[in-house]
Amino acid sequence: MAPKVLISDKLSDAAVQIFKDRGIDVDFKPDLGKDKDALLKVIGDYDGLAIRSATKATAKIIEAAKNLKVIGRAGIGTDNIDKEAASKAGIIVMNTPFGNMITTAEHAIAMMFAVARQIPEASTSTHAGKWEKSKFMGVELTGKTLGVIGAGNIGGIVCDRARGLKMKVLAYDPFLGEEKAEKMGVKKVDLAELLAHADFITLHVPFTDQTANILSRENIAKMKKGVRIINCARGGLVDEEALAEALKSGHVAGAAFDVFAVEPATDSPLFNLPNVVVTPHLGAATTEAQENVALQVAEQMSDYLLTGAVSNALNMPSVTAEEAKVMGPWIELAGHLGNFTGQMTDEPIKAINILYDGEASSMNLEALTAATIAGIMKKVNPDTNMVSAPVIAKERGIQVSTTKQDQSGTFDGYIKVTVVTGKRERSVAGTVFSDGKPRFIQIKGINIDAEIGEHMVYTTNEDVPGIIGALGQTMGDNGVNIANFTLGRKEAKGEAIALLYVDEPVPAKALDALIATGKFTQVKPLTFDVR
Numbered sequence: 001m002a003p004k005v006l007i008s009d010k011l012s013d014a015a016v017q018i019f020k021d022r023g024i025d026v027d028f029k030p031d032l033g034k035d036k037d038a039l040l041k042v043i044g045d046y047d048g049l050a051i052r053s054a055t056k057a058t059a060k061i062i063e064a065a066k067n068l069k070v071i072g073r074a075g076i077g078t079d080n081i082d083k084e085a086a087s088k089a090g091i092i093v094m095n096t097p098f099g100n101m102i103t104t105a106e107h108a109i110a111m112m113f114a115v116a117r118q119i120p121e122a123s124t125s126t127h128a129g130k131w132e133k134s135k136f137m138g139v140e141l142t143g144k145t146l147g148v149i150g151a152g153n154i155g156g157i158v159c160d161r162a163r164g165l166k167m168k169v170l171a172y173d174p175f176l177g178e179e180k181a182e183k184m185g186v187k188k189v190d191l192a193e194l195l196a197h198a199d200f201i202t203l204h205v206p207f208t209d210q211t212a213n214i215l216s217r218e219n220i221a222k223m224k225k226g227v228r229i230i231n232c233a234r235g236g237l238v239d240e241e242a243l244a245e246a247l248k249s250g251h252v253a254g255a256a257f258d259v260f261a262v263e264p265a266t267d268s269p270l271f272n273l274p275n276v277v278v279t280p281h282l283g284a285a286t287t288e289a290q291e292n293v294a295l296q297v298a299e300q301m302s303d304y305l306l307t308g309a310v311s312n313a314l315n316m317p318s319v320t321a322e323e324a325k326v327m328g329p330w331i332e333l334a335g336h337l338g339n340f341t342g343q344m345t346d347e348p349i350k351a352i353n354i355l356y357d358g359e360a361s362s363m364n365l366e367a368l369t370a371a372t373i374a375g376i377m378k379k380v381n382p383d384t385n386m387v388s389a390p391v392i393a394k395e396r397g398i399q400v401s402t403t404k405q406d407q408s409g410t411f412d413g414y415i416k417v418t419v420v421t422g423k424r425e426r427s428v429a430g431t432v433f434s435d436g437k438p439r440f441i442q443i444k445g446i447n448i449d450a451e452i453g454e455h456m457v458y459t460t461n462e463d464v465p466g467i468i469g470a471l472g473q474t475m476g477d478n479g480v481n482i483a484n485f486t487l488g489r490k491e492a493k494g495e496a497i498a499l500l501y502v503d504e505p506v507p508a509k510a511l512d513a514l515i516a517t518g519k520f521t522q523v524k525p526l527t528f529d530v531r
Contacts, residue, residue: 005048005306008033008055011074015050015294022302024048027055040064048072048301050079059085070094072297075284077234079315087315090388094300094313099155099293100284104155107283108232109165111256114277116141116200116256127159137139138197142166147198149214150233151176151186155204159186170194195222200230207234218241225251225470232258232283235265246271247276258283285484310367312494316387317366320361328416331371333430333438336452336528337417338375340428340440343526344458345379347421350377351399359413360431361404369402372417414441446497448488453501454530459514460522461490463496470517471498478510 001026002179006504010030019026026053027046032039033055043049043065047056050072057071066431071081086093096176114120117138125132146162148155150170159169169186181188191214194201201223203493205211215229215238231238242263246252254275263281267306270276284290289313303309304444305341308328309321319327354372356365368385373387384392393400407413429442430452443458461467470488475482481503506525514523 003047004045006032006043006046006052007306008039009050009052009074010054011050011052011298013075013292013293018295018298019302022306024302024305036061038407042423042521043068048305050074050297052300053077055080056196057081057086057220062086062089062091065089065091070301072096072301074243074290074297075100075291083315083380083392086387087391088388090385092304092310092313092316092387094297094304094311096293096296096300097312099296100286100289100465101153101157103286103289104283105154105161107258107279108154108158108204108230109161110231111230111258111277111279112146112200112202114258115230115254116276118275120277129434141200143436144168144199145170145197147172147194148186148204149173149191149194149201149203150180150182150211152204154233155202156184158202158204159184162446167200170198182456192222195219196224198227200228203233203237205233205237205280207236210395212236213239215239217245218238220246220252226253227256228252228256228459230256232256235259235261235263240269244273247273263511264398315391317364317370319364319367323364323367327367329432329436330360330368332531333432334368334371334415334417335375335429336438336440337415337430338372339378339528340375340427340457340526341417341419342376342379342444344426344524345376345419345421347423349376349398349419349421351401352393352421353361353418353420354402355402355416355418356402357409357414357416358405358407358411359382360415361406361413365402365404367503368415369400373400376417376419379417385482411441416442440499443488443497443499446488446490446496447496448486448499450486450499451484451501452528452530453483455502455505456496456526456528457500457502457506457511457514458522458524458526459500459520461496461498461520463493464519467496467498467519470519471514474513474517475500475502475506475510478507478513480504480506480510 002023006021007028016028040061043061047067049069052074059082068091070092076095076097078095081093083093092508118136145168147170148159149172151159151173162169162184170189171186172189172191176188183504217239220242256269256277258279259281277411300311305320308324310316312318321322354369370386373393374384374386377384377389377392414429414431416426419424430438430440432438438452482500483503484501486499511523514520
């Protein structure tokens, strides 16, 4: 059955066609997102939801979206999506951060020109029939110093355009390396140096706990007198009250804002001040950008629903289509290893330690780790997936650590999962054979070679004669057919284990009969989601 996608905001016809061409059943209802009650009634029918900013994917909507697997936002901002609720529900949230980079960067440059030359005020004056040529004395950009806060995708484009305007560029970005800064032709500085020397300051960072109010009253006071500030990134990055006071005092010569702390912004301390240019969040408002993000979100959602490829997800590691093909068996293995330890563990889990060896260590470890945690957490919640599992683990205070190492044994690569509780540690390792099938290769430090089936039985015992006979006889007596049978031991007459792969769920009477033989110290039925 084809996946079903709802488009509840305005997207281009070309984006709708992409879904159709990829074989996805799509309902294009561009006004539905404005009616939350109507959306609530139908959202349970869909695997994917494509939106812009009008649709509000609230916790209530997400709770009703029982089949939803992905929400795609055509644009960067996802404030209209309850990402925490989506993550808990195992729903991937995607955006399109690259579709409007140039458009937003160009808007910032345009706003910088506008405030430097007081273009909006001059235009209004001239339209009114005045000829106030001497009133609107501007400043050149050439030779001035531009301070860029955030030199990522959009900020990097602004840096490039500013250098083309012969400006000196200072960049403050904790993630910008010296080598990268040198290639960009900018000087990497700390925030204090940027504030002290910049003639213009432009912001290009997301709104986070670290960036909220980054241009505070205190930091505005540290700026060079006569500075001009441009914000086309996110509202809440600048203390608007403090900035208004600095504009009135003349400490700040001008400001150009496309975004505000509260939107829609019908009132702001910055409104109606001289040499303040304001626009209604137009950073991405070009025909090219709107088309780009619409097409991009359609492609991303289609890729995920059809192939499992994840791009630009905010709550899930990205996995390319090529990675999905190669990693598929390894992701399945990681889930099985996690599922094994989860089913075997009855005490609260304190930590999960994952070792990636050889071939496995060169893969997308974020995705493999998410799959492992999902397998472990399935005992807590059968609906857990790679999106929701890390959230559940974090809520329970479980520490997750990963280690990589070069090939260290017989296999080209393997994954070893160790679960730590207050009483014990339990570990299991596995690999993927050349036939693409995951296998268990070690349990409790005991080497084995076990095929993984949907229904299995795990036993521990002392290595003594009669174990195979007891297992075969007891299963046979209770009508259980054994498809595969694996034994392992540490040493002769020491601890031993067995894994039985059986055709159907093992009835309780068969498990009781095994225990009644007196030969087994542990008998545990296991189930795995085998593809």
